[in-house]
Amino acid sequence: xxxxxxxxxxxxxxxxxxxxxxxxxxxxxxxxxxxxxxxxxxxxxxxxxxxxxxxxxxxxxxxxxxxxxxxxxxxxxxxxxxxxxxxxxxxxxxxxxxxxxxxxxxxxxxxxxxxxxxxxxxxxxxxxxxxxxxxxxxxxxxxxxxxxxxxxxxxxxxxxxxxxxxxxxxxxxxxxxxxxxxxxxxxxxxxxxxxxxxxxxxxxxxxxxx
Amino acid sequence: xxxxxxxxxxxxxxxxxxxxxxxxxxxxxxxxxxxxxxxxxxxxxxxxxxxxxxxxxxxxxxxxxxxxxxxxxxxxxxxxxxxxxxxxxxxxxxxxxxxxxxxxxxxxxxxxxxxxxxxxxxxxxxxxxxxxxxxxxxxxxxxxxxxxxxxxxxxxxxxxxxxxxxxxxxxxxxxxxxxxxxxxxxxxxxxxxxxxxxxxxxxxxxxxxxxxxxxxxxxxxxxxxxxxxxxxxxxxxxxxxxxxxxxxxxxxxxxxxxxxxxxxxxxxxxxxxxxxx
Amino acid sequence: xxxxxxxxxxxxxxxxxxxxxxxxxxxxxxxxxxxxxxxxxxxxxxxxxxxxxxxxxxxxxxxxxxxxxxxxxxxxxxxxxxxxxxxxxxxxxxxxxxxxxxxxxxxxxxxxxxxxxxxxxxxxxxxxxxxxxxxxxxxxxxxxxxxxxxxxxxxxxxxxxxxxxxxxxxxxxxxxxxxxxxxxxxxxxxxxxxxxxxxxxxxxxxxxxxxxxxxxxxxxxxxxxxxxxxxxxxxxxxxxxxxxxxxxxxxxxxxxxxxxxxxxxxxxxxxxxxxxxxxxxxxxxxxxxxxxxxxxxxxxxxxxxxxxxxxxxxxxxxxxxxxxxxxxxxxxx
Ligand SMILES: Cc1cc2nc3c(=O)[nH]c(=O)nc-3n(C[C@H](O)[C@H](O)[C@H](O)COP(=O)(O)OP(=O)(O)OC[C@H]3O[C@@H](n4cnc5c(N)ncnc54)[C@H](O)[C@@H]3O)c2cc1C
Ligand code: HEM
Ligand code: HEM
Ligand code: SF4
Ligand code: FES
Ligand code: FES
Numbered sequence: 001x002x003x004x005x006x007x008x009x010x011x012x013x014x015x016x017x018x019x020x021x022x023x024x025x026x027x028x029x030x031x032x033x034x035x036x037x038x039x040x041x042x043x044x045x046x047x048x049x050x051x052x053x054x055x056x057x058x059x060x061x062x063x064x065x066x067x068x069x070x071x072x073x074x075x076x077x078x079x080x081x082x083x084x085x086x087x088x089x090x091x092x093x094x095x096x097x098x099x100x101x102x103x104x105x106x107x108x109x110x111x112x113x114x115x116x117x118x119x120x121x122x123x124x125x126x127x128x129x130x131x132x133x134x135x136x137x138x139x140x141x142x143x144x145x146x147x148x149x150x151x152x153x154x155x156x157x158x159x160x161x162x163x164x165x166x167x168x169x170x171x172x173x174x175x176x177x178x179x180x181x182x183x184x185x186x187x188x189x190x191x192x193x194x195x196x197x198x199x200x201x202x203x204x205x206x207x208x209x210x
Numbered sequence: 211x212x213x214x215x216x217x218x219x220x221x222x223x224x225x226x227x228x229x230x231x232x233x234x235x236x237x238x239x240x241x242x243x244x245x246x247x248x249x250x251x252x253x254x255x256x257x258x259x260x261x262x263x264x265x266x267x268x269x270x271x272x273x274x275x276x277x278x279x280x281x282x283x284x285x286x287x288x289x290x291x292x293x294x295x296x297x298x299x300x301x302x303x304x305x306x307x308x309x310x311x312x313x314x315x316x317x318x319x320x321x322x323x324x325x326x327x328x329x330x331x332x333x334x335x336x337x338x339x340x341x342x343x344x345x346x347x348x349x350x351x352x353x354x355x356x357x358x359x360x361x362x363x364x365x366x367x368x369x370x371x372x373x374x375x376x377x378x379x380x381x382x383x384x385x386x387x388x389x390x391x392x393x394x395x396x397x398x399x400x401x402x403x404x405x406x407x408x409x410x411x412x413x414x415x416x417x418x419x420x421x422x423x424x425x426x427x428x429x430x431x432x433x434x435x436x437x438x439x440x441x442x443x444x445x446x447x448x449x450x451x452x453x454x455x456x457x458x459x460x461x462x463x464x465x466x467x468x469x470x471x472x473x474x475x476x477x478x479x480x481x482x483x484x485x486x487x
Numbered sequence: 488x489x490x491x492x493x494x495x496x497x498x499x500x501x502x503x504x505x506x507x508x509x510x511x512x513x514x515x516x517x518x519x520x521x522x523x524x525x526x527x528x529x530x531x532x533x534x535x536x537x538x539x540x541x542x543x544x545x546x547x548x549x550x551x552x553x554x555x556x557x558x559x560x561x562x563x564x565x566x567x568x569x570x571x572x573x574x575x576x577x578x579x580x581x582x583x584x585x586x587x588x589x590x591x592x593x594x595x596x597x598x599x600x601x602x603x604x605x606x607x608x609x610x611x612x613x614x615x616x617x618x619x620x621x622x623x624x625x626x627x628x629x630x631x632x633x634x635x636x637x638x639x640x641x642x643x644x645x646x647x648x649x650x651x652x653x654x655x656x657x658x659x660x661x662x663x664x665x666x667x668x669x670x671x672x673x674x675x676x677x678x679x680x681x682x683x684x685x686x687x688x689x690x691x692x693x694x695x696x697x698x699x700x701x702x703x704x705x706x707x708x709x710x711x712x713x714x715x716x717x718x719x720x721x722x723x724x725x726x727x728x729x730x731x732x733x734x735x736x737x738x739x740x741x742x743x744x745x746x747x748x749x750x751x752x753x754x755x756x757x758x759x760x761x762x763x764x765x766x767x768x769x770x771x772x773x774x775x776x777x778x779x780x781x782x783x784x785x786x787x788x789x790x791x792x793x794x795x796x797x798x799x800x801x802x803x804x805x806x807x808x809x810x811x812x813x814x815x816x817x818x819x820x
């Protein structure tokens with residue numbers, strides 16, 4: 001920690017009105033209403049300040065250019081699911097704590113629930129819907145079918161995207177390496193063994209296809 | 211400008227958590243305005259310099275005003291008060307340092323000092339010298355009129371303390387005791403070796419008001435200390451300030467400003483002590 | 488009643504293209520503005536609607552502070568916006584500063600490391616759940632600590648450095664950077680300032696509402712690593728409940744400069760035991776001139792926990808700290 005005994009801060013002067021909101025007020029009613037009226041513009045800040053981003057953006061999703069009106073505070077998973085209809089991307093926790101929302105940005109895995117849509121402008125977004133190519137399943141998708149990899153499969157889209165990202169980084173992982181590379185996804189059914197079987201099979205398949 | 215800092219507690223109740231720090235600046239500004247206005251407006255009291263020689267009979271040159279104990283109390287209180295004000299408010303205005311421990315230790319020293327003072331006042335000194343009586347009220351009225359230029363009647367001589375000083379004492383006493391009582395309670399909120407931590411001793415709202423009172427008293431003391439120091443360094447009051455350092459005042463000052471009937475200094479018995487200082 | 492905590496409250500969003508623009512915007516909004524890097528510390532606050540800035544300044548387009556470059560004097564210069572993955576996998580970081588590569592690679596999960604930035608990881612706020620739940624505690628500007636009462640759940644809280652607030656610094660990279668003598672470069676409208684990593688973090692005794700020296704308007708731009716020391720040995724160990732995702736319970740980062748079998752100089756830093764990464768000065772002084780042996784480690788461990796005080800549920804952290812410091816000296820390689 002700081003060795004200096006005294007530090008000068010820019011604090012001081014007259015303070016703004018300070019009211020600390022407790023947990024209750026932060027809760028339900030306001031947010032629920034906010035969600036319902038989300039795209040009608042009522043929640044947009046009153047003044048559109050100069051230099052601020054425009055709401056209307058073009059996103060590159062699964063190789064397509066999609067024009068969409070995105071509130072500034074919307075996360076990518078919300079835009080994908082509720083504006084673009086790409087409901088393959090799941091929302092489990094909405095807290096970067098489960099991996100169900102995993103998507104690829106320029107080929108790299110990210111949690112869609114924890115990034116603003118506006119932040120990904122200009123980047124290539126890939127969701128589970130974008131994996132198959134002209135009716136040919138991606139090796140990872142094929143591996144899921146071959147291994148019967150999931151139980152309820154709510155976690156599957158996230159895991160699949162993580163496996164795609166993994167193979168890009170390490171086309172021939174050991175089982176342990178795969179476990180580490182997939183450690184950002186949770187499975188509530190606890191089906192990890194079969195999921196790792198799937199990952200190993202996917203690696204094999206993709207090597208044989210290449 | 212807000213007067214309170216408020217918060218919603220985990221149960222959704224809107225509770226105060228402290229006084230608004232804007233009031234610090236208000237106290238400083240009011241203090242500065244008071245000082246400037248007083249310095250410009252209040253005409254210097256022209257001391258008549260006349261004293262009744264007959265009263266001077268038998269009185270030594272130097273008369274004791276404050277005993278060593280009283281002076282010790284005053285300066286100890288002053289030191290702890292400055293420590294408390296600095297530790298409390300500097301961090302808020304941006305000069306940050308680890309303040310809480312110094313603050314509460316200074317607080318404990320202040321409490322010991324005040325306890326000593328209260329004991330001393332009742333046991334050794336005359337409690338009534340600080341009491342505001344009817345003559346003080348008269349004196350105050352005349353003084354006010356003179357200050358406003360509505361009267362040139364001479365202000366009667368005071369007892370040991372003029373009425374303005376008595377009023378100051380009582381306001382400072384209330385503010386200090388307010389900070390002391392709430393400060394002791396606040397010790398239960400922090401980790402210290404004197405009192406056990408008991409955060410939930412009171413409801414959030416009660417705690418909030420305790421913090422508010424502590425803050426209001428503290429901020430009040432900013433103003434009081436500014437005013438007090440200003441008077442202490444004014445040229446015509448400096449003899450009083452000196453007496454808080456060396457203990458005595460000279461005979462002429464005594465007779466000029468104090469009514470021997472209201473404040474009797476027994477010269478013969480105190481002469482040796484006063485000169486010994 | 489279920490509390491819905493998913494919709495972020497609206498804000499104005501800016502995506503400046505350079506540090507100057509970012510700083511200007513940050514200045515303009517002061518404490519109503521929020522700097523957004525990877526957002527992994529940020530979005531919880533927003534979703535819970537506990538922090539509701541008027542404007543968010545997204546640094547995604549500020550490319551000048553992303554990436555790793557050769558620094559002066561044989562060191563490295565890491566932009567604050569560099570992702571943790573990029574730090575962990577960079578060849579130079581791995582070969583010259585394995586301590587940092589390891590620390591960055593142990594943060595949370597692959598996805599979080601892909602998106603989370605080194606700057607954000609250093610500046611991140613504490614994870615005390617009373618505070619993160621929006622309770623009006625000291626750190627939120629209130630006058631109470633909910634985590635140090637007799638019935639509080641404080642298994643993850645601190646064993647030293649407390650002053651009313653008993654929260655810990657959660658960052659994995661922070662102790663590594665302190666051990667490496669890194670410097671933090673901060674830009675603001677009044678110019679550029681540089682802090683030694685150890686001075687970058689502040690405790691609640693000095694300011695109970697912030698974890699670092701940064702104030703509204705301050706942008707961390709670069710992290711500067713000095714050239715690695717001659718004959719340096721490293722040790723990094725992070726203890727957590729699960730091997731993925733979880734924040735550290737105790738983390739140790741050590742650097743020992745050993746010559747002729749004797750420790751010439753050392754940095755021993757422990758995080759998640761105090762509101763700031765603790766540089767163990769007394770340990771460093773005591774082990775200088777000794778061999779990095781079991782005995783030296785044992786002694787170092789004892790010194791490290793001198794004065795440590797457990798809360799109700801975290802006395803295990805004292806034992807952990809003692810043992811990790813011991814290992815970090817005995818097993819440094
Ligand atoms: C589920 C989960 C698990 C996690 N586990 C760990 C873990 O094990 N170890 C660990 O260390 N962390 C962990 N984290 C925290 C996360 O990794 C870090 O918070 C992340 O590195 C932060 O980086 P960011 O870029 O996403 O930060 P952001 O959220 O963008 O920023 C964090 C804070 O820093 C400020 N900030 C960011 N960049 C700058 C800058 N350049 N200048 C000034 N201020 C800036 C922001 O305003 C914000 O207050 C975890 C987070 C989550 C959600
Ligand atoms: C119940 C509490 C108090 C009582 C009854 C009390 C009473 C008195 C009395 C009677 C005197 C005059 C002593 C004399 O000269 O004979 C005095 C003096 C004084 N008091 Fe207090 N007081 C109290 C609290 C305080 C407090 C809290 C302060 C601090 C702000 C304070 C500050 C002073 C000072 C500076 C003097 C002048 C120095 C002296 O003569 O001792 N008093 N008080
Ligand atoms: C008389 C001069 C004093 C002044 C000007 C003063 C001022 C202050 C102020 C401004 C605060 C901050 C309160 C807040 O955050 O709302 C504070 C806190 C505190 N004071 Fe004092 N105080 C004084 C005396 C005392 C005394 C006598 C004690 C008791 C020993 C004391 C103990 C404390 C404690 C324990 C805190 C709490 C710290 C915290 O909870 O953050 N103070 N004081
Ligand atoms: S430990 Fe700190 S952050 Fe947590 S409740 Fe206490 S004051 Fe707040
Ligand atoms: S929904 Fe994004 S990680 Fe759980
Ligand atoms: S299969 Fe059910 S959550 Fe993974």
